[in-house]
Amino acid sequence: MSVLADLLSTVFERRYRGAAEPDRQNRSIEALCRDLLGSSGEVSGMALSRLILDRYAGMDDAGKLAFFQFLTQDMGVDPEAVRDTLDAFETTPDRNTYRAFMTAAEPPRQELARRLNQVPGATAQLVAMRSDLLRLARDNPGLSIVDLDLKHLFASWFNRGFLVLRPINWTSSADVLEKIIAYEAVHAIDSWDDLRRRLQPTDRRCFGFFHPAMPDEPLIFVEVALSHGVPGAIHDVLSEDREAIAPDAADTAVFYSISNCQSGLAGISFGNSLIKQVVADLSQELPNLKTFVTLSPIPGLTRWLSERDKTMPEDDDARRQITAHYLLNGKRDKGGPYDPVARFHLGNGASVHAIHAGADLSPNGQKQSGGVMVNYLYDLRQISQNHERFAASGEIAASSEVTALASAAAKTTE
Structure with missing residues (x-):
């Protein structure tokens, strides 16, 4: 490739x-x-x-x-x-x-x-x-x-037919690596050592879309962690002390950061094609991978609560419940999910899989969502069906666990 x-x-x-x-x-x-x-x-x-x-x-x-x-x-x-x-x-x-x-x-x-x-x-x-x-x-x-x-x-x-998917790793050009540091929009890369931890280990992957007319400028890139099971905290994924696993021992691919790189291409969608292409390529490279999920921020949660004169609960269970309610029921005035990351993944055909309190301890994570994060599941058997239902009627696919959490919160939030 x-x-x-x-x-x-x-x-x-x-x-x-x-x-x-x-x-x-x-x-x-x-x-x-x-x-x-x-x-x-x-x-x-x-x-x-x-x-x-x-x-x-x-x-x-x-x-x-x-x-x-x-x-x-x-x-x-x-x-x-x-x-x-x-x-x-x-x-x-x-x-x-x-x-x-x-x-x-x-x-x-x-x-x-x-x-x-x-x-x-x-x-x-x-x-x-x-x-x-x-x-x-x-x-x-x-x-x-x-x-x-x-x-x-x-x-x-910049339609999909002109885009080239390229792996980005520790041997990529310094010019491209510097841009990955600069363009990372979800979890800041603090140093070259931090970048090495994300790209060099054998259980880490990074892929980007490039255009032939801009060969040294990534348009969008996704960082992937190979793991045992679905992670529930970003510090577990990015920890300096974590032990790498062999790629063929992993059963889960975690998309933990997706960054658009070119502000001049705002509104031109690449993420849908990128994730689906990476899922297809990883499935072929590592057939042992059975689960494809994100570990995503929830950037609109505290703002949504504030607009309703509510605050984030202190109790972790209550935080998960209010977050589930927000993701499944929080809407914009013009329709669709209030949360921009939710709109993106649900529009791609993903489902809301699991919610984790205390998952992002960074100042930005605390500000946006009180540290709560969410897994969106990309089930290859359900992506098309989920996408069609979401596009046609706004129906949001979610696990039974998340649906139950949202139901528990509904009586106290509206």
Whole structure:
């Protein structure tokens, strides 16, 4: 798998080589964008693209905001042209009228992004550009229509067919390992020794999705512990003093950390495919593995309680009960589970398997959930059925133990 992944990355890898030649006409970035859309030659188009990307990279937030406002106001669709071409297609539905409608209905900024992407290394720069856009749009909601266009393009550019699953281990490049430390979003990696404990032992695995146009940038990665049975505390998984086991002696694979790495790809889903692919690969590599579970944080629990003027109980049994009630019954105003991690795993077809009090002693774990963690079970026989029921009616699959805990709490929480 590693050899194939590296081969694919090598075949498709493109590097951004140096800065563009200065623009002798001293055009504004807006003029450069218009010229790029009007260019027909590949060489001139690449030169313009490099000028635009270099110009953007040198901007401060005020300049970037002005650029995004230009894309919003001057690079959108012409409603009148859309109406006229749609009328023509309805009157004469043929190839030519449909093509005219498609052209009118696509905002020029989408074609601009495609042309910018012809430059080697531009994909990563456009992802970073969207990260800037999302950040600036918090105070400038009108920019959100530009984000819809970029998200539409990225959903195609980063679909599963283009992604490469690569194992990440202690022999991976230092560049990739440094990014794993930086991007870890669930359980912080404090040092290189901490990273070694997660990657080097034979009962540890890490896998990431990479895109051939960004071969040194993980898009998402998952850390896996091979174990005897289902763990109930993260300190048991990450302990410096734990004894490693032989991989063929393990019966359980535990997904204990999943981290998205690129803020500019927010809303582009990778986790579903990643977990299912890793389950399939580990099942083939280690047929002794019978159970696939997470050991997951519950980031919305204390906030949900606070919104209802409630506090986390002191008693561990009561904590498990209130957590079970939250996971099975706590909903957002717009529907679906309140907890974002629950939405992710339940949407993937997992079930709520077990709840553990005192499972996360870290300050963040205490703040988010009073130290409570949850196992989501990925049962290969039930994933599709669980997913369909959750998508169709919001039905949440859960073990009898968790269901009983939620029932015990229901009378005192509402």
